[in-house]
Amino acid sequence: MSLNRKVAAYIGFSIKARKILYGYESVISSKKARLVLCDAELSEHSMKKVRKYSEETGVTVIVLDDLSDYFGGKPIKCIGLVEENLALATEKELKGRR
Secondary structure, three states: OOOOHHHHHHHHHHHHOOOEEEOHHHHHHHOOOOEEEEEOOOOHHHHHHHHHHHHHHOOEEEEEOOHHHHHOOOOOOEEEEOOHHHHHHHHHHHHHOO
């Protein structure tokens, strides 16, 4: 799957603004995420915890086949976008392409 350039830009903006959380444990413990992106290869156990967090907080979780590709192939399986406008724009872009 080719990368969505807009999503890549939104993730890049989040990184530069330091408004991103790496790893499901950080996402769950901080409770600051406005959108959670998970790789399809995230373990079932971890995904269960992320889904529970989503149900409790109302935060949207989107599963991507290629999340690590947005980070140059680094094995990143779960991120949380903290800045609300970037989270909303990312969610809109990803849901519009499905």
